[in-house]
Amino acid sequence: MRVLKDIEALHSWRRDKQELGFVPTMGALHDGHLQLIKKATQSVDCVLVSIFVNPTQFDQQQDLETYPQSLKEDLALLTDAGVDAVFVPHEHHIYPQGHRFDICENELSRLFCGAHRKGHFTGVLTVVMKLFQLVRPDFAYFGEKDYQQLQLIKAMVRDFFLPVKIIACPTVRNQDGLALSSRNRRLSPEELNLAPMFYQTLIDDDDIESKISRLQALGFRVDYLQVYEDHLLAAVYLGDVRLIDNVPLNKST
Ligand SMILES: Nc1ncnc2c1ncn2[C@@H]1O[C@H](COP(=O)(O)OP(=O)(O)OP(=O)(O)O)[C@@H](O)[C@H]1O
Ligand SMILES: CC(C)(CO)[C@@H](O)C(=O)[O-]
């Protein structure tokens, strides 16, 4: 597996590649990421993964500073997964002129996670646009765990006529239902015990108000729990760790 540390290395590696699958990540890899990668390696000849903790999508400095990082383990997992190359840029490679230009969406990005993390989706869309311009993938893989992000990226691709097909991959969960997430590593043992109740509450038969009350009684701080089209979307805090999840409406209320 090639480790591409800057844009020149990426361009020269990309030059002789035909069909390319791309899996953007922020590292601290887990089985959710590996399922995206598996889907990519099974359907495309050549697969590139990026690991970049994008500072512009963090609205809180402390969340950025404590974001889990495990590059050495990540590289071993990616080698075993049969990835062809990994792109690990520095901030100055991706933002050479600082933060002068943005991709800003004015509707969905302001709701749900966007209402609670100001500027988050502008940061996400901007970095994904930059990565797409650099990598020029034919297929890009994103998880349904980040449902709002997935819808926004699909919309950006449509609206800017980008020549990439977005492949959505189902949420990977622990047996107890907890959606895998890099931030789960920051949960204490007690919080980790409680965390599966988030998903269990989303899929139970209660109405929305009862779900919120139940989560609060269990010790979760609820950012939001709302219906969007045919999905129930939610974000909660356990301690200072923010978890998101979503379920199709026929699995809930
Ligand atoms: N449990 C999961 N199932 C499916 N896809 C996932 C899962 N977790 C993350 N992904 C996807 O992996 C890609 C990279 O996500 P990212 O690196 O932010 O990991 P993460 O686990 O979502 O981290 P966190 O939510 O803690 O920031 C995104 O497309 C995301 O939707
Ligand atoms: C898409 C992404 C890699 C952009 O930084 C990030 O938001 C993520 O990992 O979901």
Ligand code: BAL
């Ligand atoms: N997967 C979402 C990245 C974030 O929370 O910033």
